[in-house]
Amino acid sequence: MNAAATSALTRTTCPYCGVGCGVIVKPLEDGGVEIGGDPDHPANFGKLCSKGSALGETLSLETRLLYPVVDGGRASWDVALDRVARGLRETIEKYGPNSVAFYLSGQLLTEDYYVANKLMKGFLGSANVDTNSRLCMASSVAGHKRAFGSDTVPGSYEDLDEADLIVFVGSNAAWCHPVLYQRMLRAKQTRGTKFVNIDPRRSANSESADLQLSLRPGTDSILFAGLLWLLVDSGEIDVQYVSKFTDNFDESLKVSRQIAGSVEQVAFVTGLAVEDVAEFYHLWASNERVVTLYSQGVNQSAQGTDKVNAIINCHLASGRIGRVGMGPFSLTGQPNAMGGREVGGLANQLAAHMGFSPEEVDRVGRFWNAPRMATQEGLKAVDMFDAIDRGEIKALWVMGTNPVVSLPRADFVRTALGKLDLFVVSENVARNDTIAAGAHVVLPAAAWGEKDGTVTNSERRISRQRAFLPMPGEVWKDWEIICNVAGRLGFENAFGFSSAAEIFREHAALSSFENGGTRDFDLGGLLNLTERSYHSLEPIQWPVNDGGFSGANRMFADGRYFTASGRARFAVIAAPELGSHTDSRYPLMLNTGRVRDQWHTMTRTGLSPRLGGHRSEPFVEINTQDAVKYGVADGGLVRLESESGAVTLRAVVTDDQQDGTIFAPIHWTDEIASHARVGALVNAKTDPFSGQPELKATPAKISPVSFPRSGFVMSRTRMAFDRESFWSWSAIDGGFACRMETDRSIEVLLETLKKLVDGPVETLQYQDEYLGIDRFALLRAGRVLAIVFLGSERASTPWAGLLPAWTSEAIGEGHRRMLLSGQLADGCAPRSATVCACFGIAGDVIENILAQPDGSLEKVGRLTRAGTNCGSCVPDMRKIMQRLAANAPVELTVA
């Protein structure tokens, strides 16, 4: 690579999950970019998953908000910011500081987070700053603090390379943290690392597990409580470590014996086989190098903190912490949830890993020179929106998150938002469900590739997100917006930042201010970064307090903890109980989660054709027995209902799901699908320590739904049809497509679409009344704007034959004539769902190769490259292979 080309490259960090992969962006001559993994980044060493690989497809400006909007109309920055500042000031004057709140996001950069937190807690006088991280890892934070006295992830990704046993608890890392999972698979190949997968459902993560423990939902802590006493009984306790560095072991053990007194009792409560429990205990006891890796299945629980502590207890008791290849390890869901925790952007933290003790409030107040310090915890997410509903919070500023989709009782949240006097949203998309809930002011914020700052990943590693795109339209960086509002409120001195580096220096300075080793989070080694050294900052783990640039790989090997006593504390684990229970009205337990190729509410990944092919529709998984019981057909539609809401989803019948449980992913919004905001169903039972809602256990009922007509719609833009019908958009090259099931007539759809495309159109129509087939296309000057097929089109991507029409600006006579046949090209594109998103390889292509006598994953890789990049499709391919081997008909993904 020549020097000029190298200088054009930008090294940055992926905006998706908490693995925090390094990304190299290379601008292309056509204005696009080429995305590659950064071979020098210690999180990923050059690898990227399907989502990261497709980042280049998500950079278009079509869905972006490019100017401020006030009361639904375009406004100047001056008018918009004035409205925000005036609204905040007047609300506080009238109702006091606790009548305002910020709701932030793990997508914000640390610098953005820092100024938002500083403004609210030091200058507006409230701690009502919470974040979508409350939904993600609050229980880990609480668990860490209970055990360590600090929110510290003790280990590093390196430990995953060096472990002999990796226990996954409530984690589908194969889909949700694919690059890290691939790294663990390599350890499995090279050193024979054993995998145990603890999860009520069989997921992609189960495919490579040596032991799958499909336990009853919510019983994880029993399993680990049982493990604790088993370690004692089998002599695997590190007596010296326990006695020298920990407190409360005996009490904790006593309770553990009460609730999990024998392997049989554990098996009974968890619903596992006695042998499986014994096997798990044996594996754990006999492998010193064990990492217990946990994620949302642990955190998103009414007893999430106890689950975290039950795990940590076992590591403390065996001294398996802070050393190579071992430790409890919380996998974070978001790119910068960790950064948010570091600045203290949560209602129950003050700043920089400090809380609300008078000394801490005083210390931070002096550092900030703050006029109006918050002196006590603010409202956590669920409570915050309850307070909005009750009218106690009158002004809310949401930044970079979509609570109308993601919070529990999402319909309630939507209604509550309507009661605000001032509702501000900082966003990079022009429309989302939260804005649609009635935002008064919408501020255009910079997106990935435009903003510049730092993020922290799951292993405490701070990496730079660097800009490589110009700021489009009138977009500002989040920190600029916040500082400007602060200035208008009279705090220009404290918020007169002129660069992200300047904010970072202050953040680092606060972390080391009067620290002296009393707080784990210390960036003292970075507080003198120049603009230049900040710009070129290499990924580094905190703490960095030696004046040098060498971060710490591991914590707590020395037994030094951050509790008042300086010793780790064994938590007492309560007997497990879910926040709510199924009954005759709501007989099924709804679990929620993610799919491989989508991220959160799809505002970015929903724009990528590659990523749309894997799971193109919102769905619910149910096992065969329950499907029969409730009259649900595989591939049919169902209505899911809970006490707080309802959705309509596609049913996937799979025995990966336990009896009595169902699973639905969280990604689909009103922007993308008819009626699929799963958050509307989820109940708001929260963990008593962390305030994290139990997103994974909501009693629900299911019933089949059917529509007289089915088919699909393709369009240049996503449109909202009636919400009684079923539709869900996914991206294709040049537009979007959705399957549709409806009772509307073709005339109604035609009129709706004509109105939506606005302006003169040419209409092509096909009708076979007897067969009930209706099709039409709308064109303008030969450019296809919309296509509708209704009738018997039921294949998974029945529009494959029409894809060529969308990549041209004007279709030729031949294509026009054949358009409504649905078949523009010989052989057409594949009709089954995408399995490998990195290279766009469909299931039937892979199946054909695997079905050959010498078919193998290697051969698939050789011929199609499928599975050779991020590898996250390998579990799916294995599934196909197993089914072929069992000579069963292959059920390619229905959704």
Place this chain on the structure above:
Amino acid sequence: MSEALVVVGNGMAATRLVKELSSRALGKFSILVIGDEPRSAYNRVLLSSYLAKEIDAGSLDLLPRNWSRQAGVTYMTGSAAASIDRRAKTVLLANGKSIRYDKLVLATGSQPIRLPKPGMNLPGVVTFRDLQDVSQMIAAAKSRARAVVIGGGLLGIEAAYGLKRIGADVTLIHIMDRLMERQLDGRAAAMLKDAIERKGIDVKLSADTAFVEGEACAEAVVLTDGTRLDASLVVCAVGIRPNILLSQSVGLDTGRGVKVNDLLRTSDPHIYAIGECAEHRGVCYGLVEPAYDQANILAAHLSGKSSAAYEGSMLSTNLKVSGVSVFSAGDFEGTKGSQSIVYADTAGGVYKKLVVSGNRLTGAMLYGDATDARWYLELMRAGTDIGHIRESLAFGQGMAVRMAA
């Protein structure tokens, strides 16, 4: 010694017959063709193209110049047949000549109908049937005539289109409420009207002619509702009537046309009839396709193929109407109990309707794109079960083949 075969009429049916015979059974017959028009056989279907100056007169010829000598066919053009002596098996010509035949084929065609309304015989009122009519129309158009064409069927539309192309100011009037009602359904007719109007022709529907006004020559067409349309040229294109005077006068069985059986034989076993003058199973066809079918069957029969029999033609129209391809066949309106598959690209000028009964294609109506007309006709004639290709049907044979593969 070859048999004497005499053909009365030198139109398209007659020409197809002698061409077929000369290729099937050269030398079996000595063939004589008697035609009343002064020139060699020409393609009447192309007259409208000739009027519109899309082709020259030479392109109208049905046969190459030296064809008759090579094929051993003798032509007597410009001579009308006056009578037949069936007992003596001779044809008497208007010029007094008498010609003996072993077999006689009547292919006398039809003549245009003039409306039985006052003024229809004034100079300036023409029909649209032969080259002479076309010559008059061209002459009139040269003087930038205002033309009224009476009749919104195929011929009327072609006349209007041709006249407009060569500079006339044209109004087309039609007594029915839609154009080409025998070939098009309402939707196609409306598209056609639109297309014609876009070419600058004024179209008046439900317009009933009262009379043609004029002293020495036509000056205007007056409608029954009193509307007066200035016209120095009036083209009457309201239909045709089979030419059967000769047949009637010699006592052959006639109805609307000369009655023939499945061998195209009249009530006289030595006399056959084909083309527009023939009536087969009660039907007189007014199109070239059935005439060709009949000529082919008769040629096969005469050359000794015993199985040859004519069982009627599927009514189909496959034409270019003022530049637009139009095809219709069978039950294109869709009678009760049938099912219709409809495709429309109005802006693209394409409309198709396929009528299905009992999984068989029973009718087709194509407007703007008649590429697959022949295929549809074959499916209809063969009674093919189209169940498995039903969804491909409207998109043509290529698609159906591809999907079946």
